Amino acid sequence: MHEDYNFPERYQGSNELLLLLCDIAGLEDGFKPASIFYAQKLRLPQTMSLLRDIGYAVEVADFVHAGLSGRTVPSEGDHGSFFPLYVSRYRHVAKELKLLYEFLNSGSKDTAAAAQRIGSLLGYPECCTRFVLSSPKFDKYTNEVKNDTEYQALCRYLALKEGKHISYLLNNFNLHMPRVMGFNVCNYSCEKAEEFSLQVLDYVKRNRMNLQLIKKELCQAVLHFSFGVSISFEEVQHKGVSISYKSPKLSQALPLLRAFEEGNSFEITQDSVLVFKEGEEIGCVPISKEFDAIFVEFE
Numbered sequence: 001m002h003e004d005y006n007f008p009e010r011y012q013g014s015n016e017l018l019l020l021l022c023d024i025a026g027l028e029d030g031f032k033p034a035s036i037f038y039a040q041k042l043r044l045p046q047t048m049s050l051l052r053d054i055g056y057a058v059e060v061a062d063f064v065h066a067g068l069s070g071r072t073v074p075s076e077g078d079h080g081s082f083f084p085l086y087v088s089r090y091r092h093v094a095k096e097l098k099l100l101y102e103f104l105n106s107g108s109k110d111t112a113a114a115a116q117r118i119g120s121l122l123g124y125p126e127c128c129t130r131f132v133l134s135s136p137k138f139d140k141y142t143n144e145v146k147n148d149t150e151y152q153a154l155c156r157y158l159a160l161k162e163g164k165h166i167s168y169l170l171n172n173f174n175l176h177m178p179r180v181m182g183f184n185v186c187n188y189s190c191e192k193a194e195e196f197s198l199q200v201l202d203y204v205k206r207n208r209m210n211l212q213l214i215k216k217e218l219c220q221a222v223l224h225f226s227f228g229v230s231i232s233f234e235e236v237q238h239k240g241v242s243i244s245y246k247s248p249k250l251s252q253a254l255p256l257l258r259a260f261e262e263g264n265s266f267e268i269t270q271d272s273v274l275v276f277k278e279g280e281e282i283g284c285v286p287i288s289k290e291f292d293a294i295f296v297e298f299e
């Protein structure tokens with residue numbers, strides 16, 4: 001999707017498709033009053049007329065999305081920039097969403113109510129939106145978080161501390177690999193969020209897509225790094241502090257992570273992730289924050 005995200009095609013395709021399906025399923029089945037799609041400037045007219053032809057109201061944002069980091073820049077944009085499209089069955093809902101985002105980007109300080117409303121228009125569970133907006137939990141880390149990618153990692157890290165188990169349905173740790181939802185959850189056993197995911201998967205099933213493959217990928221253990229990079233493993237085993245693994249899949253081909261392809265176990269320490277091959281250290285990925293390297297297994 002973006003030139004600066006040099007990840008393998010096979011992951012890009014499936015994740016893009018699944019997240020798109022989530023937005024389409026939500027609109028079609030009615031569990032999302034509105035969805036946000038992104039269209040490149042060049043394709044804006046075709047995308048809008050396609051959506052309108054199938055019965056949707058569409059509003060175009062007054063700003064462009066400069067990459068997956070969530071950075072926004074004022075209107076115009078170049079050919080490569082993506083314009084958010086606010087889409088709903090109902091014109092007033094699409095318009096309201098556009099107005100809410102304008103307000104959010106206006107620099108106003110008191111945006112919590114607007115953000116909560118955006119969450120509900122996008123069909124996100126109230127508890128999950130409230131959690132992300134609950135500043136006391138995040139305050140401790142305010143100075144540590146440098147960008148949106150780190151903020152996303154922090155949201156996941158804090159949500160991991162809540163809840164009883166970690167449901168594979170809510171696996172949103174892979175930014176560039178399959179995931180069902182595009183939102184942050186309040187905890188990884190949130191029933192409302194699970195309900196949301198099941199509705200997406202039900203749509204997937206009804207449309208005869210490969211549900212088994214999607215489930216298999218969602219169930220894989222993930223080593224998630226704060227810089228928008230993660231590795232998933234088909235098989236992991238714990239031996240004390242060491243975690244042995246098979247079939248690592250790197251979400252981005254970063255040289256820093258290459259050792260995982262060679263190695264067969266890793267350990268997370270205070271300040272690094274050490275990679276081993278048959279017990280010999282072959283790589284070291286430094287970490288500086290407690291939410292930098294999170295290892296997650298799903299139920």
Ligand SMILES: [Zn+2]
Nearest residue numbers: 127128186190
């Ligand atoms: Zn929730």
